[in-house]
Amino acid sequence: MKYMIMTFGSAEEALKHHSKEWFKDMIAFMHKLDADLKQSGELVYDEGLVDGSQAKTVRFQNGLPVPTDGPFAESKESLVGFWLVDVENEARAIEIASKIVAFVKAPIEVRRVADAPPEV
Amino acid sequence: MLRELAPQVLGALVRRHGQFDACEDAVQEALLAAATQWPEKGVPDNPRSWLMTVANRRLVDQWRSESARRRREENAAALDLPVKGTPSAHDDTLTLLFLCCHPSLSVPSQLALTLRAVGGLTTAEIASAFLVPEATMAQRISRAKERIRASGARFDLPPEPERAERLRVVLHVLYLVFNEGYFTSSGAELQRADLTAEAIRLARLLQQLMPGEGEVVGLLALMLLTDARRAARSDPDGSIVPLAEQRRELWNRAQIQEGVALLDRVLGTVATGPYQLQAAIAAVHDEAASADETDWPQILALYEVLEGVSPGPIVTLNRAVAVAMVSGPRAGLALLGTLDADERMANNHRLEAVRGHLLERAGDTVAARESYLKAAKMTASLPEQRYLTLQAARLS
Numbered sequence: 001m002k003y004m005i006m007t008f009g010s011a012e013e014a015l016k017h018h019s020k021e022w023f024k025d026m027i028a029f030m031h032k033l034d035a036d037l038k039q040s041g042e043l044v045y046d047e048g049l050v051d052g053s054q055a056k057t058v059r060f061q062n063g064l065p066v067p068t069d070g071p072f073a074e075s076k077e078s079l080v081g082f083w084l085v086d087v088e089n090e091a092r093a094i095e096i097a098s099k100i101v102a103f104v105k106a107p108i109e110v111r112r113v114a115d116a117p118p119e120v
Numbered sequence: 121m122l123r124e125l126a127p128q129v130l131g132a133l134v135r136r137h138g139q140f141d142a143c144e145d146a147v148q149e150a151l152l153a154a155a156t157q158w159p160e161k162g163v164p165d166n167p168r169s170w171l172m173t174v175a176n177r178r179l180v181d182q183w184r185s186e187s188a189r190r191r192r193e194e195n196a197a198a199l200d201l202p203v204k205g206t207p208s209a210h211d212d213t214l215t216l217l218f219l220c221c222h223p224s225l226s227v228p229s230q231l232a233l234t235l236r237a238v239g240g241l242t243t244a245e246i247a248s249a250f251l252v253p254e255a256t257m258a259q260r261i262s263r264a265k266e267r268i269r270a271s272g273a274r275f276d277l278p279p280e281p282e283r284a285e286r287l288r289v290v291l292h293v294l295y296l297v298f299n300e301g302y303f304t305s306s307g308a309e310l311q312r313a314d315l316t317a318e319a320i321r322l323a324r325l326l327q328q329l330m331p332g333e334g335e336v337v338g339l340l341a342l343m344l345l346t347d348a349r350r351a352a353r354s355d356p357d358g359s360i361v362p363l364a365e366q367r368r369e370l371w372n373r374a375q376i377q378e379g380v381a382l383l384d385r386v387l388g389t390v391a392t393g394p395y396q397l398q399a400a401i402a403a404v405h406d407e408a409a410s411a412d413e414t415d416w417p418q419i420l421a422l423y424e425v426l427e428g429v430s431p432g433p434i435v436t437l438n439r440a441v442a443v444a445m446v447s448g449p450r451a452g453l454a455l456l457g458t459l460d461a462d463e464r465m466a467n468n469h470r471l472e473a474v475r476g477h478l479l480e481r482a483g484d485t486v487a488a489r490e491s492y493l494k495a496a497k498m499t500a501s502l503p504e505q506r507y508l509t510l511q512a513a514r515l516s
Contacts, residue, residue: 001500002251041229041260044252086252088226114502115251 002044002086002113003093008077009106011051029103037085037096044084052078077106084113121167122154123321126240129171131212133179134275140219141265142182143175144237150175151240213238214329215277217322221290224271229264230293231300236261238325239318249301249315287330291339291395294323298343302350316347327382334386338396344379345402348372360507364411376406394430397422416445433465437474449482469498473508480515489515 018026037043052071055078059066071078087093090112097108126147133143150171164170220234232250235241241249247257278286301315323340330336352366380403387396401422408414420442427435436459444452456475465471476491489512496508 038255038259039263041256041258041263044256086228086250086256088228112500114500114505 001089001093002084002115003090004109004111004113005083005085005093005097005100006079006109006111007081007100007104007106008109009080009104010053010076010078012053013076026103033096033099037083042085042087042092042096044086046081046083048081049079052080121163122151122158123240124325125168125171126151127213127216127238128209129168129175130237131209131216132172133175134216135212137179138275140275141262141269142179144265146175146178146182147171148236148242149178152242155242210329211277213325215275217290217326217329218278218286219268219273219275221286221293222268222271222273223286223289224267224273225264227293227296229260229267230289231297232257232260233264234293234322235297235318239322241318245314287333287335290326291335294319294326295339295343295395297322298347302346316343316350319343320347332390334390335393335395337382337386338393338399341379341382342395342399342402344375344382345399345406348375348379348406354503358503359510360503363405368410371406376403379403380407392425392429394426397426397429401426414445416442420446433459433462433468434470437465437470440478441474444478444481449478452478453482467498469495469504469508471495472498473504476508476511480511485515 014023034043034046037046055069055071056067057070057072059068083096085093085096087096090110093110097110101108129150130143130147133147134140137143153174154167154171158164158167217234217238220237221230225233228250232246235246235249236243243258243261244254246261247254250257277283297315298319301317301319320340320343323336323343327333327336327340348371349363349366351372352361352368352370354360379399383396383399383403387400401419404415404419404422420439423435423439423442427439436455440452440455440459443455453475456471456478459465459471472491472495476488476495479485479488479491492508492512492515496505496512499505499508
C-alpha cells in the first residue's frame with residue numbers, strides 16, 4: 001500500500017523556534033531516515049519543497065485563472081516536504097511518520113494513495 | 121518457456137551450491153542474457169543446460185572476488201543442505217515457492233520474491249507492475265533474501281506438521297498477486313493484467329506440483345472463474361461495470377469451463393476449504409445465462425457453508441447480498457446492521473457500498489445516496505471512487 005507522508009511548516013516559524021544546531025541535527029535526521037527507507041525497499045519517492053513564501057496559487061477569479069502569491073492554505077504552515085512510501089500496512093506508515101514527529105514535534109499527515117485494485 | 125525453466129534452474133543451482141541469494145542473482149542474470157541472446161542467435165538445443173551454464177559462470181565470477189568468497193564460507197553452513205537422493209525439478213520448484221513465501225517476510229516481500237525467483241520475472245517488470253521505481257523493488261528483493269538467510273531457513277520442503285500452514289501462506293500470496301493485477305484498463309495498468317496471468321500460471325504450476333490439494337485446485341478455479349469476466353468488468357474508459365450489468369457474451373467461456381471442471385473434480389472428494397467455496401460461488405454466477413437467472417438460493421447456501429468454514433465480516437457482507445436477493449433488501453440490511461459494530465469494517469468502503477445498493481433497492485434513495493458517498497470517501501481505488509460517486513450523483 002502506498003502512503004503520502006507530508007510535513008508542514010515555514011522557514012520563518014522554524015527560525016523563530018530552533019537553533020543552528022537543531023537545523024544541523026534535522027538535516028542529519030532526514031538523511032538517515034531516507035537512507036533507512038531506501039534500504040528497506042519502501043521508499044518510492046521523496047522531495048523537499050522551497051519555502052511556502054515562494055509559492056504561487058492560481059485562483060479562479062471573475063471567470064479567469066489568476067496567479068496569486070503565496071501557498072494555497074491561509075496559514076503560516078504549508079507543505080514543505082513529502083515521502084511516498086510503499087509499505088505493508090497503515091500501521092507501518094504511521095510508524096514512519098511517528099519517527100518524524102518525535103523529531104520535529106509538529107504534526108505530520110499520512111494519507112493513502114488511491115492506487116489499490118478494487119477487491120475481487 | 122524461459123519463465124518455466126527459471127525455478128528449475130534455480131532449484132538445481134541451490135542444491136549444488138547452497139546460497140539461495142547468490143544463486144538467485146545468477147539465475148536472474150542468466151535469464152536476462154537469454155532474453156537478449158536467444159531472439160538473435162536462436163534458442164539453444166538444450167535451453168535448461170544453457171541457463172545452468174551461464175548462471176554457473178556468473179556464480180563463479182562472483183566468487184572470484186575475495187569478499188564474496190568469505191561470505192560464501194559464512195553462508196554455506198546456513199543454506200547448504202544435505203542432498204537426500206536425487207530431488208526432482210518438481211520438488212525444487214515447490215521448495216522454492218515455500219521459501220519465497222517464508223513467514224519471516226513481509227507480504228510485499230513475499231510477492232516480489234515469488235515473482236522473481238519462481239515466476240522468472242525481472243526486477244524491472246515487477247517494479248512496473250507494482251508502480252514503484254526499479255531501485256525500490258531491487259532493494260526489497262535483496263532485503264527479502266537477506267532475511268531468509270538470517271531466519272536460518274533451509275532449502276527443503278517444510279516438515280509435515282507445518283506444511284498446511286505454510287501452504288496457506290503460499291496460496292494467499294498467489295491470491296494477492298492475482299488481486300493486484302485483476303483490475304486493468306489502459307496504459308501503465310496493462311502491466312497489472314500481466315500479474316493476473318502470472319498468478320494463474322503459478323497457481324497452475326502449484327496445482328501440477330500438489331494435485332491432491334483441494335484448496336490449490338480451489339484457488340486456481342477461483343482465479344479462472346473470476347478472470348473469465350475481466351473483459352466485461354470495465355468499460356473502454358475504465359469505469360466499473362457491476363456484475364448484474366455485465367455483457368455476459370464477453371465472458372471467457374473456455375476459462376469458465378476449465379474452472380468448473382476443476383471444481384467438479386475436487387468438490388465432495390476432499391476437505392472443503394474457503395477457496396473451493398468461493399470458486400463454487402463464482403461458478404454459480406458464471407453459469408447463469410443472465411443476472412435474473414442467477415441461482416441466489418444456492419449462492420446463499422454456499423455463503424452459509426463458507427461462513428462456517430472461514431467466518432469473517434467480508435463473508436457476512438457477501439451473505440447479506442445473497443440474503444437480500446433471496447428474501448428482499450430489508451432482510452439483507454438487517455444482516456448488514458450486525459457489522460456496524462465490527463471494528464474490522466470501520467474503514468471498509470464495501471459495507472457502505474452494499475448498504476447504499478440495498479437501501480436503493482428498498483426505495484430509500486436519500487439514505488442510499490448518503491451511503492454511496494461515504495463509501496466513495498473510504499475506497500482506495502480510483503475507479504471505485506468514481507463508480508460510487510456516480511451512484512450517489514444518480515440519486516441526487
